[in-house]
Amino acid sequence: MSEAHTEQSAQQLATVRDRIDRGMDRRSFLRTLVSGGYALGMAAWLGVDDFLAADDGEVPVVTALVREDPDDPWSIRERTRTVPAEWYAAVESAFELNQRLASIAFTGYLGSAVVPGDHESGTATVSVGVSGDGHSVSELVGELAEGVDLNAETIIDVDEIQNGPEHREPKLADALPDGQVPSGVACETPSSMATLGPALYHPNGRRRFFVTAEHAFMDDHDATDGTLHLPRQAQETIELGTVAHYHPDEDVAAVEPTGRIEPTSRIETPRQPRVRGQFTKFGLADLVARDAELEKVGALTGHTTGKIQGVDAVTCFTEDFCRRGQIRWGGEMDLTDGDSGSVSYYPDPEGEDEDVLIAGFNNARTWWPGQSYVWGVGAYRLTEQHGYHF
Template sequence: MSSSPDRPSEQRLASVRERLDYEMDRREVLRTLVGAGYTLGLARWLGVDDVFNAADGEVPVVTALVRSNPADPWSLEPQTTNVPAAWYARVRKAFELNDMLAQSTITGYLGSAVVPGSYDSGSARITVEVSVEPTELRETLEKLADGILFNVKSINPDDFSEERPVGEPRYLRNPEQQGVPAGIICESQYSIATLGAPLYDPDSRSHYFSTAQHAFQAAGETVGSPVSLPFENGEQSELGRVVGSYEVADVAIIEPTGYYQPHGVIAGDSTYDVRGQYTRLGLADLVARGEPLHKVGGMTGQTSGTIQGIDAVSCLTSRTCRHGQLRWGTETDMTDGDSGSVSFHRDEQADDGSVLIAGFNNARTWWPGQSYVWGISAYALTDHHGLHF
């Protein structure tokens, strides 16, 4: 049998690990790993025969990037699982159609999201929001569907409610501890927000605090803005200064400037160690199995809810559409001050209770007929900006 340049898969995986180990092209490698997970799974690294010969009609896919050494944030390796080939093909098709929608010039298009079905159903659908009567659009989409279901809904984002859940600020429990966890409040010159999990830059080998960029929106030039850590007694200490501002992603990264340093844990009902992040197909796998996400907001604390859409596009809040969004939970899972928190799920292939990050929480629905929290997915942040959890 003739050999294929794309085989064997083990050699390809070993090659990727080797490039990571020797610190060569780290951002490029990381993006390759993430892309392999959310675009074509391990099929990118396998030959065609390997995919179609998978046992019991299954396909191996990359569902997460996880640290092989818990103490080393640069030791990310792909975590894989097998999924039904029919389900995988349908979900991949839904991703492609959703990309087409996002790049189209459909009148009144406000956003869309992919909702994978269960593994047994082998299905997927796309929810589409428009500001016009959807009848004609629905007919057009059904011609392109190729087995993908569409749920088109007309919404009016000008109809809004100011009702929000009430919460209590969550402060650093011990002001003497140097490592600051995610899930507590921080403060800009203009508002409070929630500290997300630490973000890492593989190019500079730097680590940062993270939160929502819109907490600094009144600052004009966000970079350089100070961020403080408030305490329950009314005092506060400087946490750091913003060194990276990503308006479309709605993420700000903060370089530590004093005593306090980012700590890779989330302080919720328990203390959760962060060990990596989900790929796009990893989120799809969670949806297929009905697994919930959790978040710890600086005001509302820990809540959980089901995923309502992945690889979502939102064109509601700015002139630039936001891609790679994650929708989950309900409106009650977020209030002012929770922005910047991260959604997460337990790493089911680990036995230490560690968690993987799904994405940020930056906004909630305010119009009738829909109810969820949304923000950029971890895989999209990595793909666009090279940062990872």
């Protein structure tokens, strides 16, 4: 396909998408496809097959990847639910604008995030953080916005780290039933302490890993073969394994078990929730629309809850590169040093009482005035980029 033809097709797709956005009914939509000369295969570009499968005014979206068998991590399947077509269109447009902003990365750009409105509003906003004088942001990106609401915020004193919560004793895993260690307890690298996440799976060879934050190995220029240990109260520290894969952009280290202890899909709280799967990007957007709160268990701050403040976020605060596919949730007091590596999660709405779905992986918190949230990579991003799932 020639470059000119590709561009023309993209323009046609945009035109059809706009007409879907305005609430076109199914019969009119089919006429538009025929008159535009579209092949049936083009439906995949628009999600048209989903559009045609739903009642007028609603579209089904994939909201989660969930195990059919709770005890079989390889029985993962897609779960869908219907959402208002107008809301879907607004959120999709906001996702597209957010990615364009990240690609342009104009001077002063520190990050952005999509904030879906509730389902009835049919809206979504892109929140943009800029350094210094941010009054010209609307002028810079106004033409790109194409009707998407834009909220620009000036962020100052990013380098001024504020004090975190008071010192707390870490949660240690003293009991290891069936030779497995749950998420939410302290783990140690050669240079620091972090929180152990729930078992991370990869379909290549059906491998399972321990997981924690890559920055916990910060003293090593290359985290490969770095060791991860499990500290215990008045008992000998146990070696869990060595780093098999590390992903600096996502701040994730996958650790291959090398001893008698295995990773598990349980989280260390009194009710011992069981990880049944994970949310997709649109699943997280749906949670925002329903004003849902995420939970987390960190080795230092323990169990906390908080609302989602932004999805598919881009953060450019701490490195000379930007992290994509992030979640912003809760407040800065929900995370402190030693909590990195924990996960945010939400009860599985269709599972058993103990089942939860993973939203994302907690890496850091805000430390500058005017904003307060935890950020970390979404589980969907790990799947898209590296094939992992929880």
